[in-house]
Amino acid sequence: MVTLAFDVYGTLINTQGIQYTLAEMLHDEQQAAAISRRWREKQLEYSFRRGLMEQYQPFSVCTRQALSFALSEANVALSDDQCDQLLMAYRHLPAFPDAVSLLQQLSSMGVDAFGFTNGEAAIASELLANAGLIEDLKGIVSVDLLRTFKPAPRVYQHFLETADSSADNTWLISGNPFDILGARHAGWRTAWVNRTDAPFDPWGEAPDVTVPSLTDLAGKLGL
Template sequence: MSQKTVLAFDVYGTLIDTQGVLDALQQVMGDTAPAFSKLWREKQLEYSFRRGLMRDYVDFSVCTRHALDFACQALKQPLEEAVRNELMAVYKTLPAFPDALAGLEAAKAAGLTCYAFSNGSAAAVEGLLAHAGIRDFFAGVISVEVLQTFKPNPDVYQHLLNTAEVNAENAWLISGNPFDVLGALNHGMKTAWVKRSDEAIFDPWGPEPTIETSSIINLVNQYKQKYKK
């Protein structure tokens, strides 16, 4: 295995803002949009977890659509099929967080090898990153679809290490999702939790992220100060 340092960036909720669908939601349901968006995202993740445990894999987009349908029922938003399809299309062009581009530029300048690492399909992630203008910063896109399961299954993190040809001690998982950080810690990797809001709470399980940061730019600076030789 190579001794290079690899940064594996989660995509949804870390580089790409899943709340970028809010504008489209507000156009169809007004003030209900924030609660709807939050529930949609929570159910999307829950459904992927449940599918993984059941060993009943479907593409992440299917989890997203089922979560959308659930939110419509739970919040009594009987959206027509055409509107639901339009909202799913928005998910393919979600925006990057404001710090993503500058943070990835800083990582490149520091000589770090970066991968995109996602529960989404490779095609969906490639499209998102290209639309956001950040695809060229990655040595590759690593998707769980090859294994047909989801994070935080340990096999997924090993697949990342095998694909990137790096040992766990030289690999970092960068994520805004605590479940993802805990999954990587459990597999012996270093981690950085990007705390995307002041209200975000890291699960009190005991293990803590190697670095906690408010942005990808700060993460790269923290890494260089503590670990770059």
């Protein structure tokens, strides 16, 4: 039986769900959507930078600093309490609807499905529990113990050791192309969830499977 590693932020969990909390604060849905996107971009950028610099800070720190940047760039001033409210709301982001149905299906089939995340394990567990996904996952594997981030090669080896799996028997399912490329470099099989019909990075490599949603993934993987 294969082992499935599901990226959490952006694959199982809709990070853009935070824009609704922002919109309530700003009374401007368009601005809230733009800040939400920029927040996510800087969150990932900060994790990449820290990984390359070997100056680790937890993903929650990258998230807080990215929020500060996104608000400053947009010339939006929020109180400390409002920022804390946003960061707490980030632990209550919604699951993608297709994630709920797929994980339930995989659980009923006895497939080993894990959450695999740049976030700290405790925060990711809380997030997935709040989203109603935790019960259908065998476990959560976080990069926090290694003090670096995806797509560092040793992160993927850490998953294999934790899940007691092998590269040729493990699939990464992710909506993030950088994660797909990292897993392919580590010898894994990969499935890219391309919800926005975006082009893949032109690195001369492609995911083994590309799907527009998680709905038909089980069939695509031959499960």
